[in-house]
Amino acid sequence: MNAIILTAIWGVIMMFCGVFVKSKKAPKFIAITGLLLVFAANAVELATKKSFFNIQVHDMLQMDSFNLAFLAVIFGCTLVFFLLSGADVENVGSHVAEYFALIFFVLCGVSLAATFNTLLILFIGIEIISIPLYILTGSDKRNLKSNEAALKYFLMGAFSTGIMLMGIAFLFGGNPTASFYLQHLQIGVGPMPVLIAFGLVFMLVALSFKVSAAPFHFWTPDVYDGAPTVFTSFMSTIVKAAGFFAFLRLFQNAFGNMHDQWQHLIIFITIATLLIGNVTAVFQQSVKRMLAYSSIAQAGFMLLAVFALNDRAKEGILLYAAAYSLATIGFFAILIKMEDYTIDGFNGLARQQPLLAFTATVFLLSLTGVPLTAGFQSKFFMLMAAVENGNNFWVVIVAVLFAAVSAYYYFRVIQAMYFKEPGNLPLTRETELTGSFKAMLLITAILIIFIGIYPEILVGWMYH
Amino acid sequence: MGNYFSFPDLLIWLPLVAGIICFLCRKEQSAKTISILASLLVLGVSIASLFHTDDKKYLHFNNANYIWLKYIGANYFIGIDGTGRLLTLLTAIGFPLVLMSASRTKYVSAPSFYGLLLLTQAGLMGVFCSLDALSFYFFWELALIPVYFLASRWGGEKRIQATFKFFVYTFTGSLLMLIGIIYVYLQTGSRTFEDGTVVAHSFSLSSFYNAALSSKEQFGLFWLFFIAFAVKMPVFPFHTWQPDAYDQSPTPVTMVLSGIMVKMGLFGAIRWLIPMFPAATLRFNEVVIILCLIGIVYASCLAMVQDNLKKLVAYSSIAHIGLMCAALFTLNPVGIQGTMIQLFHHGINIIGMWVVLNMIERQTGIKQISQLGGLAQKAPKLTILFVIVALANIALPLTNAFTGELLMFTGLFQYNHWYAAIAGIGIILSAVYTLNMIQKVFYGEWKPVSNFFPDLSITEKLVLVIIVALVFVFGVYPQPLIDLTKESVNQLLMRLK
Numbered sequence: 001m002n003a004i005i006l007t008a009i010w011g012v013i014m015m016f017c018g019v020f021v022k023s024k025k026a027p028k029f030i031a032i033t034g035l036l037l038v039f040a041a042n043a044v045e046l047a048t049k050k051s052f053f054n055i056q057v058h059d060m061l062q063m064d065s066f067n068l069a070f071l072a073v074i075f076g077c078t079l080v081f082f083l084l085s086g087a088d089v090e091n092v093g094s095h096v097a098e099y100f101a102l103i104f105f106v107l108c109g110v111s112l113a114a115t116f117n118t119l120l121i122l123f124i125g126i127e128i129i130s131i132p133l134y135i136l137t138g139s140d141k142r143n144l145k146s147n148e149a150a151l152k153y154f155l156m157g158a159f160s161t162g163i164m165l166m167g168i169a170f171l172f173g174g175n176p177t178a179s180f181y182l183q184h185l186q187i188g189v190g191p192m193p194v195l196i197a198f199g200l201v202f203m204l205v206a207l208s209f210k211v212s213a214a215p216f217h218f219w220t221p222d223v224y225d226g227a228p229t230v231f232t233s234f235m236s237t238i239v240k241a242a243g244f245f246a247f248l249r250l251f252q253n254a255f256g257n258m259h260d261q262w263q264h265l266i267i268f269i270t271i272a273t274l275l276i277g278n279v280t281a282v283f284q285q286s287v288k289r290m291l292a293y294s295s296i297a298q299a300g301f302m303l304l305a306v307f308a309l310n311d312r313a314k315e316g317i318l319l320y321a322a323a324y325s326l327a328t329i330g331f332f333a334i335l336i337k338m339e340d341y342t343i344d345g346f347n348g349l350a351r352q353q354p355l356l357a358f359t360a361t362v363f364l365l366s367l368t369g370v371p372l373t374a375g376f377q378s379k380f381f382m383l384m385a386a387v388e389n390g391n392n393f394w395v396v397i398v399a400v401l402f403a404a405v406s407a408y409y410y411f412r413v414i415q416a417m418y419f420k421e422p423g424n425l426p427l428t429r430e431t432e433l434t435g436s437f438k439a440m441l442l443i444t445a446i447l448i449i450f451i452g453i454y455p456e457i458l459v460g461w462m463y464h
Numbered sequence: 465m466g467n468y469f470s471f472p473d474l475l476i477w478l479p480l481v482a483g484i485i486c487f488l489c490r491k492e493q494s495a496k497t498i499s500i501l502a503s504l505l506v507l508g509v510s511i512a513s514l515f516h517t518d519d520k521k522y523l524h525f526n527n528a529n530y531i532w533l534k535y536i537g538a539n540y541f542i543g544i545d546g547t548g549r550l551l552t553l554l555t556a557i558g559f560p561l562v563l564m565s566a567s568r569t570k571y572v573s574a575p576s577f578y579g580l581l582l583l584t585q586a587g588l589m590g591v592f593c594s595l596d597a598l599s600f601y602f603f604w605e606l607a608l609i610p611v612y613f614l615a616s617r618w619g620g621e622k623r624i625q626a627t628f629k630f631f632v633y634t635f636t637g638s639l640l641m642l643i644g645i646i647y648v649y650l651q652t653g654s655r656t657f658e659d660g661t662v663v664a665h666s667f668s669l670s671s672f673y674n675a676a677l678s679s680k681e682q683f684g685l686f687w688l689f690f691i692a693f694a695v696k697m698p699v700f701p702f703h704t705w706q707p708d709a710y711d712q713s714p715t716p717v718t719m720v721l722s723g724i725m726v727k728m729g730l731f732g733a734i735r736w737l738i739p740m741f742p743a744a745t746l747r748f749n750e751v752v753i754i755l756c757l758i759g760i761v762y763a764s765c766l767a768m769v770q771d772n773l774k775k776l777v778a779y780s781s782i783a784h785i786g787l788m789c790a791a792l793f794t795l796n797p798v799g800i801q802g803t804m805i806q807l808f809h810h811g812i813n814i815i816g817m818w819v820v821l822n823m824i825e826r827q828t829g830i831k832q833i834s835q836l837g838g839l840a841q842k843a844p845k846l847t848i849l850f851v852i853v854a855l856a857n858i859a860l861p862l863t864n865a866f867t868g869e870l871l872m873f874t875g876l877f878q879y880n881h882w883y884a885a886i887a888g889i890g891i892i893l894s895a896v897y898t899l900n901m902i903q904k905v906f907y908g909e910w911k912p913v914s915n916f917f918p919d920l921s922i923t924e925k926l927v928l929v930i931i932v933a934l935v936f937v938f939g940v941y942p943q944p945l946i947d948l949t950k951e952s953v954n955q956l957l958m959r960l961k
């Protein structure tokens with residue numbers, strides 16, 4: 001509860017800040033302060049189970065350790081994002097405070113989507129996430145690609161929202177109590193009623209759109225490529241993780257009883273996502289586009305949580321959100337500083353900027369899932385969940401083989417950085433590589449390694 | 465000491481810490497000195513561990529067990545037993561030799577080079593000491609990453625493709641093994657910690673041995689693990705990464721790869737694969753032996769026609785490892801015992817071969833046999849030492865490998881006469897190509913490239929003399945190694961009963 005209210009309030013404060021504060025640097029610091037506050041308030045709620053605000057919500061929101069731990073991960077990752085890329089937000093355009101305000105509104109939506117207990121709150125949460133993102137995508141106003149991406153994203157998003165509403169309507173009508181509450185949708189044993197089945201498929205399609213799972217992923221590469229890179233970083237990590245969290249919670253709490261009846265749909269989507277994401281990423285020359293496809297591939301792995309639908313899957317999604325977000329945010333922060341976004345643009349980076357190359361390597365190894373990094377632990381927990389699930393063992397084998405494919409495109413960047421010769425021109429915008437930026441990169445890398453060695457620092461919160 | 469540090473702890477952490485210190489060094493010379501000192505220290509620890517065996521009072525010296533991930537029942541659990549002691553000893557002896565022979569070559573950004581080598585050593589030690597499946601997997605991969613960087617950064621022209629192929633093969637294999645580990649883990653019994661916490665499953669070796677697996681499950685899991693180990697060894701048909709990787713890696717890395725890292729695969733089979741899946745092993749051992757035999761003959765034939773020195777040794781290594789793997793899967797005491805001691809001897813001999821090839825390549829810049837000749841005239845001492853090592857590699861009596869190969873052949877012969885005969889072809893061919901190579905490179909027609917070839921320097925002389933000494937000592941008196949591993953052989957056979 002703390003998180004929902006404070007993020008909304010701080011979003012409004014950031015908007016006013018745009019009017020009254022003239023300095024361009026100030027909004028970033030106000031935003032970081034606000035986020036620290038939100039993080040602390042959420043941590044207090046996680047530790048004591050008591051909110052600062054006592055509001056009667058009629059059980060429409062559910063605040064348990066799992067949800068709050070997930071929000072803590074989200075706020076932590078956003079904090080890293082602000083600290084690493086806050087300066088780049090300032091470079092996007094002149095309305096700096098508004099960008100931060102929009103991000104806070106997104107976080108408010110994330111908080112709702114992570115704690116919903118009725119379909120209505122889910123819908124409101126997803127919409128509050130989406131609308132600021134349409135604006136952020138188009139925030140580079142003079143760039144045609146950014147405009148195109150925003151329009152495309154808006155049209156696709158609106159379409160999937162419509163489908164989601166349709167699904168909610170079916171579900172509302174299909175359950176005997178005519179209720180929006182998740183627990184009322186759990187229809188015991190036996191075949192699924194037709195209306196519920198329709199509703200489930202519509203929800204599946206709509207949420208697959210939002211998390212860019214194949215075959216509903218077509219908007220993703222264009223939008224991620226067109227949006228200002230700093231916002232791509234935010235969209236493809238924190239927002240996507242939140243989408244998955246909502247996805248998992250909806251299917252676990254509303255349709256968990258009927259798992260075996262819809263599992264084959266999820267298997268199809270998972271395999272298709274892994275296949276399309278990984279295979280297409282292999283052929284990309286632009287690192288930004290490669291990351292867009294790799295984010296689809298990683299989505300395939302996160303879908304294993306919905307496939308498995310057990311306690312391990314919850315731990316897995318928590319770790320995956322942290323590992324994937326931290327590594328991708330860190331790598332995007334480096335990418336923004338590059339002169340050239342192609343893979344050749346990274347040639348010989350290790351000679352010119354050893355620290356950048358080293359941290360980028362840690363991020364990429366984490367995305368590949370090499371032990372000692374957070375990425376390994378997240379994949380490991382996800383695989384454990386999927387194996388524990390007990391049926392369709394072959395899905396796990398396929399997923400693992402695609403993880404090996406992913407090594408190909410991540411390692412191309414590592415190979416460029418370490419084993420190829422640099423040209424004469426500087427590869428990075430060196431003036432922007434401040435000491436604090438480098439220190440923050442190093443801290444992020446150490447954090448990734450720390451989670452890689454001791455994942456229970458995150459998983460333990462779930463059982464608090 | 466036992467209560468604070470155990471031997472396996474020291475074996476893993478000493479090279480790890482020294483490796484990180486090397487990274488921070490600015491000067492090449494200091495990194496070199498640190499790495500050699502650290503590796504000698506590790507050797508000391510490893511030798512000391514030989515004298516603290518089998519007695520209950522040394523239990524703390526040989527085992528360390530700390531809770532790592534409580535919710536899933538994974539421990540940082542390391543210890544050394546017979547096989548582990550043998551292979552840690554090989555690693556401990558191998559690395560000083562590798563580092564000393566590397567120290568004559570100039571490498572760009574040498575501190576990272578030596579640092580990565582020491583990290584590899586830490587990973588290898590971890591693999592040989594782990595008694596917990598998750599730690600095992602961690603170290604298994606940790607040994608791979610530094611080697612990948614070493615080979616791709618300092619290797620030959622086609623290094624990037626060759627080493628990436630190597631990486632992808634092993635990475636895929638290990639991921640399949642990870643699935644296997646998870647599957648077995650979910651069949652293990654519950655585990656209670658000292659403080660009373662109970663978790664549903666455990667990653668420890670003993671609970672993996674006792675996991676409730678039906679024979680049908682074992683049949684599938686066997687292959688998941690076997691592929692990972694077979695890629696590492698490598699066994700036909702998973703060997704295609706190996707000749708290119710050996711050829712393109714800088715020679716010190718090739719020494720580590722061929723001398724020590726390939727043993728990871730065999731060790732994995734001895735420690736994990738066979739004891740975990742006895743039913744599947746008894747069912748599939750013939751298939752494995754046949755794959756190995758195909759590999760032996762195929763690799764030996766390819767070695768005969770190689771003009772590239774490094775590839776020749778690479779193929780000969782496939783043949784030797786194939787024989788070891790085949791003898792292991794005969795599952796009779798003689799064969800297994802032979803494999804155990806051969807693990808050690810093959811490592812020593814092949815490192816000796818590479819030391820000489822490294823010298824030749826550094827001095828002449830040539831690795832084609834057809835362009836070399838008459839080196840013996842300029843470098844008589846080198847020639848003598850190399851001939852001894854090469855003869856040991858083809859297992860002449862009185863050299864170390866003879867005992868191992870004799871036992872392995874007896875094992876194979878007991879299992880099936882025809883298989884032993886086919887493997888025998890491999891041995892004959894190995895004599896053919898090795899002697900042929902010696903004749904052409906050292907004695908053959910004198911070529912101008914050998915004109916400026918200096919004889920051994922003091923470090924290289926030291927390295928080769930140590931290796932030759934080991935060849936003869938264990939050739940005449942192989943008993944200590946047999947004693948060291950006898951217990952492990954018995955335990956392995958007990959699991960198969």
